[in-house]
Amino acid sequence: MQQIQSVLCRDLGLQYPIFQGGMAYISTAELAAAVSNAGGLGLICSSGLTAAQVAEEIRRCQQLVQPGKPFGVNLMLQSPEITQIIDFVVTAKVPVVTTGAGDPTPHMPKLLAAGVKVIPVIPSVRAAKKAEAAGAYAVVAEGTESGGHIGEMTTLALVPQVRQAVNIPVLAAGGIADGRSMAAMLLLGAVGVQLGTVFLPADECPVSDLYKQKVIEAIDTDTIVTGRGTSHVVRALKTPMPLRYAELEKQPGTSPEELEALAARGLLKAKEGDLEGGCFMAGQISGLVKQRASCAHIMEEIMQEAMATLQNAPSLLG
Numbered sequence: 001m002q003q004i005q006s007v008l009c010r011d012l013g014l015q016y017p018i019f020q021g022g023m024a025y026i027s028t029a030e031l032a033a034a035v036s037n038a039g040g041l042g043l044i045c046s047s048g049l050t051a052a053q054v055a056e057e058i059r060r061c062q063q064l065v066q067p068g069k070p071f072g073v074n075l076m077l078q079s080p081e082i083t084q085i086i087d088f089v090v091t092a093k094v095p096v097v098t099t100g101a102g103d104p105t106p107h108m109p110k111l112l113a114a115g116v117k118v119i120p121v122i123p124s125v126r127a128a129k130k131a132e133a134a135g136a137y138a139v140v141a142e143g144t145e146s147g148g149h150i151g152e153m154t155t156l157a158l159v160p161q162v163r164q165a166v167n168i169p170v171l172a173a174g175g176i177a178d179g180r181s182m183a184a185m186l187l188l189g190a191v192g193v194q195l196g197t198v199f200l201p202a203d204e205c206p207v208s209d210l211y212k213q214k215v216i217e218a219i220d221t222d223t224i225v226t227g228r229g230t231s232h233v234v235r236a237l238k239t240p241m242p243l244r245y246a247e248l249e250k251q252p253g254t255s256p257e258e259l260e261a262l263a264a265r266g267l268l269k270a271k272e273g274d275l276e277g278g279c280f281m282a283g284q285i286s287g288l289v290k291q292r293a294s295c296a297h298i299m300e301e302i303m304q305e306a307m308a309t310l311q312n313a314p315s316l317l318g
Helices: 007-012 029-037 051-064 082-091 105-113 125-133 155-165 179-187 209-217 240-250 256-263 266-272 284-288 295-316
Strands: 018-020 042-045 071-076 096-100 117-122 139-142 170-173 192-195 223-226 234-237
Touching: 018 029, 018 042, 018 295, 029 042, 029 051, 029 071, 029 295, 042 051, 051 071, 051 082, 071 082, 082 105, 105 117, 117 125, 125 139, 125 155, 139 155, 155 170, 179 192, 179 295, 223 240, 234 240, 240 256
Parallel strands: 018 192, 042 071, 071 096, 096 117, 117 139, 139 170, 170 192
Antiparallel strands: 223 234
């Protein structure tokens, strides 16, 4: 099959310009290794983990990935043990990190000095410029269509503006689950894509069967956003807990403590299959995710469709 030419493949040793998103408690060594072995860049997510747990995930991933297949770590910068986590990333010679939930620039000198390629996930042009000035290899421009914690800008509006504003590679994330949407992002100037929701039903994804089925059954209007106007804006499927949260946050007497108690361990509960208490984070593109399959199969289908879409594009010109 003819391949899409991307600087990511050249610089990172990838077959496909596809990153697997850093999903808290979900992006484990097993999922990351499956994506990396299939030709993309798998990412271990450090969110919610201690430094010792992150170190163990990295060791396991090193055992699972095939020789020559790179993987990375998604750094949750608000972690109380972020310094220790970064120390282990450097010691373990992890080649790539993505960053989220905070300003990566104070930590970048140590990572860059160790030869780690730093790729911040950003919600705005301003953040992209700051990352570039600090020495980032690339940025992931993530739109509000994504699942989990989100910003305000849509992917369609964000990617071309970031691409115009910086001279480093730009990946697109949010609202991408098939080859057509990947091709669209490449035509907007992205060098690759980061995918999350599409991997939730994957065979190697460690979430409950219920979580996988809820994503597969979802339609276009089945996500809800809670926390607008706060620092905890989250997109999830319309299951009982997020719907209760949305109602409570409309009521003037609701305290932040009540909301926090309701949402406590929401993603972990979803991962374990708790329909009532779980927060089943997923993106707006869930309506296109209709099968359980291996990561390799998912990625191959996306790439084949992306190639076909790009090859057929000239037929639109008269």
